[in-house]
Amino acid sequence: xxxxxxxxxxxxxxxxxxxxxxxxxxxxxxxxxxxxxxxxxxxxxxxxxxxxxxxxxxxxxxxxxxxxxxxxxxxx
Numbered sequence: 001x002x003x004x005x006x007x008x009x010x011x012x013x014x015x016x017x018x019x020x021x022x023x024x025x026x027x028x029x030x031x032x033x034x035x036x037x038x039x040x041x042x043x044x045x046x047x048x049x050x051x052x053x054x055x056x057x058x059x060x061x062x063x064x065x066x067x068x069x070x071x072x073x074x075x076x
Contacts, residue, residue: 023056
């Protein structure tokens with residue numbers, strides 16, 4: 001196992017949560033920009049912002065899955 005994996009195993013739950021906070025902040029900001037753009041920006045820009053927010057929330061989900069010892073995602 002890598003040193004990173006060993007380090008994560010020794011982290012407290014609070015440490016694991018704090019590690020993901022910057023990513024969560026980015027995702028929430030992206031979602032806010034998406035909602036603010038609706039009705040004021042082009043459809044292409046709104047879609048770009050939606051995809052950005054979705055990707056960030058997917059990354060949060062993956063981070064939390066790994067941090068809390070969840071099963072790996074299924075291979076499609």
